[in-house]
Amino acid sequence: MANHLFLPLISPILAAALAVIFTHQQWRWLARGVVLMSITFNLGYSLWLIWLIGSEGRQVTQASNWIAPFGITFVADGASAIMLCVSSLLMLVTVIYSLSSLDPGYENFYYYPLLLLLLLGVSGAFLTGDIFNLYVWFEVLLLASFGLITLGGSRPQLEGGLKYVVLNLIGSTAFLIACGMLYGTVGTLNMAHVAERMQRVQNPSIVTAIACLFFFAYGSKAAVLPLFFWLPTSYHTPPAAVTAIFSGLLTKVGAYSLYRILGQVFQGELARLAPYVLLIAGLTMLVGVFGAMAQMNVRRILSFHIVSQIGYAIMGLGLASAAGLAAGLLFTAHVMIVKTALFFIGGAAEQIYGTGDLKKMGGLARREPALAIFWFLGILSLAGIPPMSGFFGKVALLQAGVNQGAYLISGVAAFTGILTFFSMLKIWNEVFWKKAYGDMSKLPRVTPGLLLPGAALVIISLALGLGAGMLVDYTNVAGEQLFDWAGYVISVCGDEGCEAAFEAALR
Amino acid sequence: MLTLNFILALTWMVLQRSFSFSDFVVGFSLGFAVITIAQVALREQLLETAKFRRHQDIGRYPLIVWKVLGFILFAFWSIIKANIDVARILLRPRLNINPGIIAVPLDVRSEVGITLLANLITLTPGTISIDISTNRDTLYVHCIDIQDADALRDDIKQSFERRVIELFP
Amino acid sequence: MTLFELLMTGLMVLTALSMALTVIRLLIGPSIPDRALAFDLVMVHAVALMGLYAVVVDQDLLVDAILVVAVLGFLGTVALARYIEKGGN
């Protein structure tokens, strides 16, 4: 058994507890060290896990040593490993960015422990093989995000945060209802067991409604079309570092869960719902990008793009195939990195001007050329321009779509791509190219701490693009693993499957 | 404090519904821990009560026990009587009551004593103590049916306060 | 069902009805202290129902639960009253 799968949870939780215990000024260095060590450990571990899964396949263990499907199963496959890796990477970079961009006050109020706990929730969500346990990790990450988004207590944060919290709570409630109804219908919570029992359900039935319930729940976390309003209303309100890590992680956990639950566990239902999923995907892309076009604030534009990009992720799901899931994973991993980078860089620009209002910014390309270069590369990546990673995400999705005959959604995806570029160029034009109105010499300069995290991520995006061969191979494997529910069942419950294990245990 | 610790140990055993020695040990140590945690509150209360305690009361343990027992019986009887009284009022076909609030001057001084008195008044016929003046010399009592306010005041002072003051000054 | 259980169940029904009366006061108020008082009595009824239920299903495990409910009733009522005062009229 792969008992090491618990390490990425134990590490942040212990570190967070220690960091809280050591908040006193004189122990500050210790708290910071613990935080950084924990995240670095997670990053290293997830890289190792990627390698391990690449060579040995899925990793499974049972919490508290109770056999599946009764205990809580932890499973890592390609998809979880990729997501785990990207999230710890983003977290590490965010911590570094925060150290240089945030007021020290944040540290007094447990900013770093909250980040760690966010990472804990995210990691748990990626690794668990139990639907209710997934709910718990979701709540962990949500509550951490609630704390982070309101930390600082400015009026916009409070106003936006309240909407963020309440709308997310509705999603969580739906999730909980779905868990309950699932247990009521199929009598189990273990994902593998559910997947197996789904095969014996008379279709279509109430199970379809339950699948839709899950779609609603995760959809509202992922910010799909009629459920995204919490995102643009709140994401621009906290400090840039928080927005950046949110953009990287939160909605993506929703997307991941959609992949895991609908793409794998409810695969039969997904096949039936695919057209609607694609419809929602397309509308989400368009509405998101239109929203971005209407905005005149750096982070608000970027926030709406999150919505739009979730549309792409959902498109991967709606294709209902291994290729679609693989492409979606690739796209999601890419967008997590690049989006975070753009928020970092945008945040740096915002910090220079003291505002994110495009009308009040300008002339940054001359003053901070390095910032400009990385921003430009970032938007190239986001717009899917080769050789940045975004190109491969886009092409993978389009390829999957076109190969499966989903022409309309592919067209919409392509069209959204150019609109994305358009609205990102608006920021470029207004912030970097346009002449500054006032005297720029009074403005603060960008510090390495503000520049480097974003730059590093942009470079990673470039590197992922140049090394896309390996990446795509891996995501393809991950997509196949995700789509192969039967293999998943065997990994979790053994060759006989979960039902056999269930019956044997009760005999 | 030691008494309290014993009481807590006893309470523990009652809760556990097991009067074995090990339970006593555990109960006693837990009681100790709890007292340690709550010592600030408890110490204040004990000091406050001790301030008003007269010297002659100390060392008359049997008398105190006797008084306590008597007090409990009295209290129970009062409570039952009170309930029946109120029931009678409630079940009257027409409500014909004359409620009001009276002020009762207090002789009892300690917080515990005042509390005991106030609670007793609340539990007994047709009266509820509402509040005690900040300087602790007046108790305000709501009565459901006042025929004679002064008689009521005297009754309270004679039957209740006297008994209370014997236990807690 | 034995006669005893039947009788006790009958008592539960009575208690439940009594509680319903209390809840009506809670519904109609009119003042906030009225509602607080009604809430206190609801909690008392809850304790009563739990006691009766413990007898009906013969589960002495519930007795400790009653203790906790009693504590809560007190806490809730006291809190309500204190904050009614704080809030003013």
Next chain:
Amino acid sequence: MILLLAIAIGTLFAGAVYLMLRRSVVKLILGLVLLSHGVNLLIFTMGDGVRRAGLPIVDSSTGIAEPGTTDPLVQALILTAIVISFGLTAFIMALAYRATQAVQSDDLDDMAHTDRL
């Protein structure tokens, strides 16, 4: 029993929804509280038969449960859900209070600035 519970659940959800659609911060919170009651009851009905008798406590010497014991799993799940929603509710209360403080109004419609174009 299930019918009874189902109606109770429906009522709780309906009440929650109505309250959540109000403009008052406090009503919103109360709506969320009702919502979590509704969900908890809903999960409860999903247990292995909702039965009146039989606490999910096994005989402490034999380890055998009485026949007809209720489903302990849903109880555990609801417990978890209750505690989680407690944390959330406490947070929302604090947040709502702070927002009310900042906006100087408990009217949710006054808290619409972050969306202004």
Next chain:
Amino acid sequence: MQKQVSYESIILRVVARLMLPILLLLSVFMLLRGHNMPGGGFIGGLVAASAIILQMIAFGPQEARGIIKINYLILAGVGILVAAMFGLPALVADLPYMTAFWIPEPIPGIGKIGTPVIFDLGVFLTVIAVTTKIALLLAEEPELFPLAMADDQEGGAPQV
């Protein structure tokens, strides 16, 4: 803004002080019996927190701070640490996280002791710390930062 009034209550104070040790004892009782009877870390922790919250109601949050002098934030961290660490022995033994280990014989007066009991203790500590601290924070908030409502004179916000 509301006027700040105290409305001290002697009887409440006395009863609250009296209840404190008893409720704390009750909370430990609920904790320890949890594994075999209704109770456990959560319920125990919440009962203990109720005991402290009762002090806050009776004395006000500021004074209640003085009654039990604990840094609840650190206590919460310790609780989490205790709960999270109990699963580590299993990992060392190459078993999954949280696999239970038990001392074979029950300890008189307490019962069987094993890692799940320690876990429950961690839960207990966390719940006490979290609930109490949240209560303290919430209770102090209106006192430190009173509300100023724009439409105070109209007696409340409009409702739809």
Next chain:
Amino acid sequence: MTLTEWICFGLCLIGVIFMLLSSFGLLRLPDIYTRGHAAGKAGTLGIIGLLFGVGIYYGDILTIAKMFALIIFFLVTSPVSASIVERSAFVTEVKMTPSSGPNDLKGRYDEQGELQ
């Protein structure tokens, strides 16, 4: 039915009747102050009777002791609840039913909530 069960039933019945009375009083009495009497007293006796009955049912001394503890708890707390609710009604100026009785408390609270 055994004797214990009869005793138990009887005690419980008394308790329930008192509880009914208290709810009834809560509905019937004219103002909050008088309702407090119904709730505070009848409710207390009701619960005492009931808990006695339950204690008797289990029969063993330990359970009865526990019930006693519970009863003492109620005796300590319920008057406090009643009293403090009444006071809250008074300080928030909930109207009293018209009567010829005295009102010695009227106007005794000052601005700081101190009682003279």
Next chain:
Amino acid sequence: MLLLIVLFAFATSPMGLLARREPRVLAGWGLAILPLIIFAALCAQIPVITDGGSIVEAIPWVPAMGLELRFSLDGLSLLFALIISGIGTLIVGYAGAYMEKDVGLGRFLVYMLLFMGAMLGLVLAGNVLTMFVFWELTSVTSYLLIGYKHDYPDARRGAQQSLLVTGFGGLALLVGLLLLGAAAQQVGVPVNQAYNLDAMLAAGDQIKQTALYGPALWLIFLGAFTKSAQFPFHFWLPGAMQAPTPASAFLHSATMVKAGVYLLARLAPGLGETPLWNYTLISVGGFTFVFGAIVAFRQNDIKALLAYTTLSQLGGLVLMIGLGGKYGSEALVTLILAHALYKSALFMTAGIIDHETGTRDLNRLGGLRHTMPVTMAIVTVALLSQMGIPILLGFVAKEWALKAALESTLPAPWPTLGLMAVLLAALGYIVAAWRLFKQSFLGAPTPELLTRHVHDPKPAMLLSPAIPALLSLLLPLGLLPAVSSLLSPAAAAVYGERFSFELYLYKEVNLALLLSLGAIALGTLLATQEQRLAAHRVIATVSGAELFDHFIDRMLALATWMTRTLQSGRMRTYILYSLLSFLLFVGLPFLAYGLDEMRIPYDAELQFHEIVVVSLIPVGIIATIMARSRLGAIIAVSSVGAMVSLLFVLFSAADLALTQLLIEVLSTVFLLFLFSVLPARFRSFSPAWVRWRDAGIAILFGMLMTGLVLATAPSTMFPPLAPYFLENSLAGGKGANVVNVILVDFRGLDTMGEITVLFIALLSIYGLLRFRTQRNALPLSGNEQQRPLPGATSNGSHAAPVPTAGSSREEA
């Protein structure tokens, strides 16, 4: 080799930064060595290609996507690569002189070199996806070049427009290529070869049979037409003249705009020769050919005039591909070469005129023949070549174009249309050229010009336009065999079979020659009427650019309206959306599929007190809704919580009931802590219809939930997990309270998460209540919520905390 060339181009591009310092003239010509090296390396390959060989290099990039880093050199790519690197050399040198006073020259040259690398990659690519990669890079680098003078709104606008149009086309192209790839896979090409150009073309005949061919082709056309500024996507090209002239000369004459043509030429041998292909290209190309030529002479800006002749010329190239056949291919490659030479010369001289006189407005120029004789000579040669006057390369090319139309085997009327287009365009060119020449060099200088000291620039600047102009003249005079041997493999690559052809100046009097001469004569005649023609509204020129801008504006307005409508900021609206989606997402499938499973169970065990407890729940809810005060509502909700706990008791869930009640009471206490200080009374002023609407939604929602419960709860499809926990609780979990054993053992991880949630709640609330930054105090309006004044603070940190009672760390 090829890989090295592309790599070299990219890797050396940062060297452009060397030109940041003085003397920039030297830096320019110094850096020109970089393209020159490439040019030389390519020249070294000429023999291989003219011998009929080709070079292919491939390294895998993303095999799973069929994306291979594959480069191949054949006649066509060699021709293009030579043009790119050759003219690139001249342009880099020219830029150093032209932008001598511009501190940004370094940056500019980096862009230029990057662009050249992208362009080389594009023409050398042997895999359509690789080609697309470079295609996009050319768009991006050209964006940077066009927007080089980004302080000017027009430059930004032009850059954005060109990027949007070519980017849009690029996406269409991508989808088109992916469709082609899908078609290739359908006909049996393996995935990793599906985008390989050779494999694709080899399977061309089968691909043409698939249903995907048509759509794919349309999308590819879209890509090619936008890139090559074909009507109606032409408008970005004049806008792109905002680029510094060296960039225009490079991008918009010789290289980037030809990428579309190149792509079509590349695909022609395998995927061409279908009616769709030929007729579309002839129509679009022919129309653009004529349109550009006619619009050109109406322009007053030299660069605009050149831009229109360029797009016209691009139309001509597309037309040639459309005409196809051997002659079409020959004409195509000849035209490409001729155009590259004269147009780059013209652009560079236009730059010189601008540079020296300070204007490009034809109406403000004049009489430059005296002051800028050398320039005039270069312009004259280039213009003559463009007009197709004999002995210049343009003449030869025009001859071949006429021949291509005349010899075409396509059905009527397509060849005739092509012919007409060639002739009409030729007329237009003559008029345009005459207008340019007359307005700038003849007549008298304007007073403005007289005040400036106008003269020919230094040789460093003149050299670059002189060379291509000279080549336009010299190549036909004796070098035609060499040119033919270079162009033959190119034409063969377009045609798809090996063949060779010989260019000649004069062989015999044939129809083509006569037509050509006739056109020249007629053109000369028309040129005398140039003033009247220029003023005449021959074609009501709808400015595509304005239309495009209008389109963008409308789209933005739509976006704003939509966002305002959806993102209203009101919580209840958002909740409403959420609830309605719930009804939609869950209600509909439930009605469709789940309704059958709903059953109303009969329950004999139901007891009266349970009914009472349950029915008190709605009573409590109604009390909450009706409550006139906050506290009243809070109390009512608490009573509902008490009822729910009681229900748990009655249904044997003691732990649950206790926890629920504890939490209920604590939540109530928390609410009291915070909200009892709000003004006591609610005001309830909602319009009745809103309340009824909400009540309706609430009831629907409640019914749905009831229905869901009734459909799921009583049915048991599968045995549940529960018995296992009951069986193993004492034995495995060492506890009799199964619920607690589940919490701390079976599902201990849930509990771990759960206390973590509490922990986080504590930290969050602590921060929320005690951490207050200054941002609080600031006014809030619209997008603006932070420090409103740029530069108001020198401190880089986010915000300074206000010292508050709790902001320092507290002890307990």
